[in-house]
Amino acid sequence: MEFSNLHKARYGYQPKLPAILKEAVADVAVETGEETKAAADHDELRALFKHSYGKPLVRFVKGRNEKTARALNVGVILSGGQAPGGHNVIAGLFDGLKKGNPSSRLYGFWGGPSGLIAGKYFDIDADLVDRYRNTGGFDMIGSGRTKIETPEQFAASLKTAKKLSLNAVVIIGGDDSNTNAALLTEYFIENGSDVQVIGCPKTIDGDLKHEHIEASFGFDTAVKTYSELIGNIARDANSAKKYWHFIKLMGRAASHIALEAALQTQPNICFISEEVEDLGLSLSQVVDQICNAVIKRAENGENFGVILIPEGLVEFIPEIKTLISELNEIMARFKSEFDEIKSFQGHCAWLEKKLSRPSLVIFESFPEEIARQLLLGRDPHGNVQVSRIETEKLLMHLVEKRLAGMKVSKAYHGEFAAIGHFFGYEGRSAFPSNFDADYCYSLGFSAFFLIASGLTGYISSVRNLVAPASDWVVGGVPITMLMNMEQRKGEKKPVIRKALVDLNGAPFKAFAALRDELALKTRFKYPGPVQYFGPPEICDITTITLQLERQASLH
Ligand code: FBP
Numbered sequence: 001m002e003f004s005n006l007h008k009a010r011y012g013y014q015p016k017l018p019a020i021l022k023e024a025v026a027d028v029a030v031e032t033g034e035e036t037k038a039a040a041d042h043d044e045l046r047a048l049f050k051h052s053y054g055k056p057l058v059r060f061v062k063g064r065n066e067k068t069a070r071a072l073n074v075g076v077i078l079s080g081g082q083a084p085g086g087h088n089v090i091a092g093l094f095d096g097l098k099k100g101n102p103s104s105r106l107y108g109f110w111g112g113p114s115g116l117i118a119g120k121y122f123d124i125d126a127d128l129v130d131r132y133r134n135t136g137g138f139d140m141i142g143s144g145r146t147k148i149e150t151p152e153q154f155a156a157s158l159k160t161a162k163k164l165s166l167n168a169v170v171i172i173g174g175d176d177s178n179t180n181a182a183l184l185t186e187y188f189i190e191n192g193s194d195v196q197v198i199g200c201p202k203t204i205d206g207d208l209k210h211e212h213i214e215a216s217f218g219f220d221t222a223v224k225t226y227s228e229l230i231g232n233i234a235r236d237a238n239s240a241k242k243y244w245h246f247i248k249l250m251g252r253a254a255s256h257i258a259l260e261a262a263l264q265t266q267p268n269i270c271f272i273s274e275e276v277e278d279l280g281l282s283l284s285q286v287v288d289q290i291c292n293a294v295i296k297r298a299e300n301g302e303n304f305g306v307i308l309i310p311e312g313l314v315e316f317i318p319e320i321k322t323l324i325s326e327l328n329e330i331m332a333r334f335k336s337e338f339d340e341i342k343s344f345q346g347h348c349a350w351l352e353k354k355l356s357r358p359s360l361v362i363f364e365s366f367p368e369e370i371a372r373q374l375l376l377g378r379d380p381h382g383n384v385q386v387s388r389i390e391t392e393k394l395l396m397h398l399v400e401k402r403l404a405g406m407k408v409s410k411a412y413h414g415e416f417a418a419i420g421h422f423f424g425y426e427g428r429s430a431f432p433s434n435f436d437a438d439y440c441y442s443l444g445f446s447a448f449f450l451i452a453s454g455l456t457g458y459i460s461s462v463r464n465l466v467a468p469a470s471d472w473v474v475g476g477v478p479i480t481m482l483m484n485m486e487q488r489k490g491e492k493k494p495v496i497r498k499a500l501v502d503l504n505g506a507p508f509k510a511f512a513a514l515r516d517e518l519a520l521k522t523r524f525k526y527p528g529p530v531q532y533f534g535p536p537e538i539c540d541i542t543t544i545t546l547q548l549e550r551q552a553s554l555h
Contacts, residue, residue, distance in 0.1 A: 026065055051190060096452075243419050271307075459478075
C-alpha cells in the first residue's frame, strides 16, 4: 500500500484519554448507580429481557479492581454503515485488553454480524492495529448489515463464541446493531452462557443518543466533511451567481446532519424533516417554500442559492409517508408476486390494483426515476433505502415546473438553473477528526473495562464531551434503557428508540432564529476542511450541535 503524507502523520497521533483511563487497570473500579427503566413500554421489555432488563448505570472511578488482570478472549464486530473512528474503537479495545493482560486476545469477525454467525474470524495483533490507528473506513475487519434474528443465527453465534472460548463480543454499531447486542445478551444468558456482550455507539446519522450517550461517533467528522463541501459550493454559487444548488445529505430519518451542516454553513434553506412532519407540510408546500425564496432572491438580482435536504425528508411528508408505508406493506405481503414481475411498467400496472387511490395519484405524479427508486429493495431491517431516492432531483423538477408556470403568468421574472448533489459516502470513511479519534479510542478502552468488570448488556459510554478529554466521564449504559417497542415488518419488536431532532432543543432553535434572514440574504459561512494539526480551537472543537445541547443541559 502507498501512504499519503497525512496518512503517515496520522499514525503518530496519540489520542487524548480521560484521566481515569490513564490509571493502572487494577486501580479502576466500577461505581454502580440506580436500576434503570426502558425508554418506554417497561413491562413488555421487562418480560422480553428477563435476565438483562433494568441494570444500573455504571461509571469508572479510582479504586481497587482485582478482576481486570485476568486474560480475556474478545471478539469484535463492525456493524452497519461506515463511520469515521471505527478503527480507533478497535485500537482502544486492543490496547485496553493488552494493558490488562498481555495474553488477552482480540478476534475480528469478518464482514459484520454475519462473521459471528458463520464463524469467520481472524486474530487482531499489534501489527494490524498499528496499520489502522487514526484512519477512516472499516476495512480492517469489514462491516455488514446482517440482522441476527432467527433461532439458527442466535445458536450459530453462540457456537462461534464457544469455539473461540470468548469472554465477550463487542458490537460497534447503530441503533439496530445495538438492539442486536441486547438480544444477543439475553440469548446468551437464557442459554446458560456467560459470554458478555458490549455495544459501542456508532453512526454518522447522530440519532443514537441519549442523556447518557451524548453523541454517536462518526457524526463529528462526517458532518464537518459535508460542511466543507457545502461551504465550497456556497462560495462558488456566490461567485458565479447563476445556480441554485440542491444538496441532499445522509442521515436516514433524522435531520441531525442537515441541521449541523446548516449551523456550520448558513445556507438559504435547510429543511428539517421532523419539523416538516410536525407542521404536516405537503410536498406542494415544501415546493412553495423553495419557490418563495427563489422569487424573492431573484427580485434582489440573486438568481442563486443553496438548499439542504435531509435524505429522510420524503418519509416525513404525509402523503409520501403513506405511499411508502403502503409500498412497504404490499412489497412484504406479496413479495413473490412482486419479485416475479420483471419490468417497471409491469410493477406500475400491478400497483394500480394494490395502492390506495391517493397513493396511486402521488406515485404516478413522480418522475419515472424517482418512482423506480421507491420500488428498490428494503434493507434487512425493513427500512426503505432513503439514500437511494434522489429527493434533490424530485424537488428540482417540481420547483422548475412551478417556476416555469409562474413565468408564463408573469408572476416570476428571474432565471432558474439548478444543480443537484448528494453527500453521504464522501464523509463516512474520512480520517477521523481529532474529536472522533479521541472519543472512539476512549469508547474502545471503556468497552475493555466493562468486559473486565464482568458486565454484559451495556453500551460503552463516554460523557462530558465538550470538556477537555482529561475530564471525560467513562462508564456504561444498560442497552435496555434505550429501548421501546415499535412496529417492524408488521410486528411489534423491541428496538432502540431513534433520537430525532428535538424541535424544542437548542440546535434547532438556533437555526430557526436565523433562517428567515438566511432565505433572503447571502450569509454563507465557509468552515473549510477538517484540520488535524494546529491550534485546538480549530482542530479539537466539536460540533455546534453538541456544544449547544450540552450548554442547554447545564441550565
Ligand atoms: P448506519 O445507520 O448503519 O450507521 O448507516 C448510516 C448510513 O450512512 C445512512 O446515513 C444511510 O442512509 C445508510 O447508511 C446508507 O446505507 P448503505 O451503506 O447500505 O448504502
